[in-house]
Amino acid sequence: MRKKSYFAFLLFLMLVLAACGTSEDTTSNEAEPESPDVEETESTDEGQEEEEEAAADWEKDVYTVATDTNYVPFEFLDQDSGELIGFDIDLINALAEEAGINIEIETLEFSGIVAGMGSGRFDIGIAGMTITEERKENIDFSQPYYDAGLVVAVHVDNEDIQSVDDLAGKTVTTRVGSTSETYIIENTEAIPEAFPQITEAYQNVIAGRADATIYDVPNVQYYASTEGGGQLKIVGDTLTGEQYGIAFPKGSPLRDVIDDALTTLKENGTYADIYEKWFNERPDGM
Ligand code: ARG
Numbered sequence: 507m508r509k510k511s512y513f514a515f516l517l518f519l520m521l522v523l524a525a526c527g528t529s530e531d532t533t534s535n536e537a538e539p540e541s542p543d544v545e546e547t548e549s550t551d552e553g554q555e556e557e558e559e560a561a562a563d564w565e566k567d568v569y570t571v572a573t574d575t576n577y578v579p580f581e582f583l584d585q586d587s588g589e590l591i592g593f594d595i596d597l598i599n600a601l602a603e604e605a606g607i608n609i610e611i612e613t614l615e616f617s618g619i620v621a622g623m624g625s626g627r628f629d630i631g632i633a634g635m636t637i638t639e640e641r642k643e644n645i646d647f648s649q650p651y652y653d654a655g656l657v658v659a660v661h662v663d664n665e666d667i668q669s670v671d672d673l674a675g676k677t678v679t680t681r682v683g684s685t686s687e688t689y690i691i692e693n694t695e696a697i698p699e700a701f702p703q704i705t706e707a708y709q710n711v712i713a714g715r716a717d718a719t720i721y722d723v724p725n726v727q728y729y730a731s732t733e734g735g736g737q738l739k740i741v742g743d744t745l746t747g748e749q750y751g752i753a754f755p756k757g758s759p760l761r762d763v764i765d766d767a768l769t770t771l772k773e774n775g776t777y778a779d780i781y782e783k784w785f786n787e788r789p790d791g792m
Contacts, residue, residue, distance in 0.1 A: 564629075564759050568608045571598055572619045572628035576703050578728045579784045580634040581613075593784040594632045597651065598752070600776055604767035607760075615702050617683030620645075623753040629760060631753035634722065636685045646758060647751030648765045651777075652724075655744035656686050659726045660718045661711055662739045667718050669742030670694060676717035679707035685748060686720045693745075705733070712737040722748070724785070 573581045573594060581592040590611065602609045609630070614622070616633060623631040624644035636654070637647045658678075660667045667673065674695035680686040682700040690698040699716055701707045708729055710716040719726070723744055730738040752768070754761040771777040778792040 566629070568610050569602075569629040569760065571609045571611045571630045571632060572622055573598075573611055573613055573631070574616045574619060574633045575613045576705060577616070577634050577725060578732065579724070581632075593652075593780060594634060596780045596783065597771075597777070598630070598632045600771055600780060601752075601764055601767045604770055604776075605763050607763070616681060617702075619753075620683055623755060626755035629754070629758070630764065633753075634725070634750050635753055636722075636748040637751040638685060641753075644756065646754040646756050646761050648754070648761060648768055650749035650751055651768060652750040654722045654724055654748045654750060656689055656720055656746050656748065657723050657726055657740050657744055658718055658720050658742050659708075659711065659730065659738050659740045661714065662737055664717070664739075667741060670720075670745055671742075673718060677715075679710050679716045679719045680704070680721055681707060684721070685746075686722070689745065690720055705729070708734060708738060720745070 573590070575581065575583050575590060577592070577594075579592050580594040581590060583589065584591050590613065595611070598609065598611075612628065619628075619631050619633050620635065620641065622628050624641075631645075634652070634654070635641070635647075637650060641647075658667070658670050658673070667676065670693075676696050677699050678690050678694065678696040679699045679701060680690060681704040682702050684700075684704075687698060687700045690696055696718075699707070699710070701710075704721060704725065707716075707719050707721065708726075711719045712734065718741075719738075723740075726738070726740060730736070730740065752764055754764075768777070771780075772792070775792075778788050781787075781789045781792075
């Protein structure tokens, strides 16, 4: 009897061990195909948390807008009041209102805006900034909001320079960090002289210290007919087509918000009204 029960116990023990082994195997086998699911669920949770954090991060009471103070007629200081005015200023205020967000405008030098947008220092940048492939590596842009281009301008008495083809060996001024600076270096044999403020670039041409300037059509035109006092004239054709975009840090959810508002303002006539205020004509097809 004792022996019998001993064997029965051994048998029982073996069965239990075998069952354990099997069940362990079964568990681990089942666990493997299941584990990716488990991980996915976890990572979705994490993803949601991250998204919520990101949302909390970008949703602000007040968004900072970077712009410049010296780019007629897009952003410049009113000579009488000293107030920052211009097409970009009216547009960004209208866009903020349409999008239902609050903004605060900060001014700095143009090349600093480009750099600051790339580093995420500002939420929005509006500064007559041309959309370029190079900038798109570090900055997200809205849909285009203005068609511009580059032109050559010289002193009104200069008859030697008729177009961009006459610039070899000449000093040509422009603004630091602009698409024009790149253009002069890459497409002409001219000696580039880039200034932090575009008005310095123009004044050097007017004073005869430089031969020509290359910059954005609307700015050259506006300056030539206002502050420039008829001393600067445009020569030749528009050199390149450029489009201005509103800048955002890469991946900013604010881009779509502002972009939708821009579509609305283009459709409801507000954009065209602002355009007409600064350029004395309705934009094409609006
Ligand atoms: N469109 C040119 C660029 O993107 C010049 C813009 C200058 N804008 C300004 N606010 N200073 O380089």
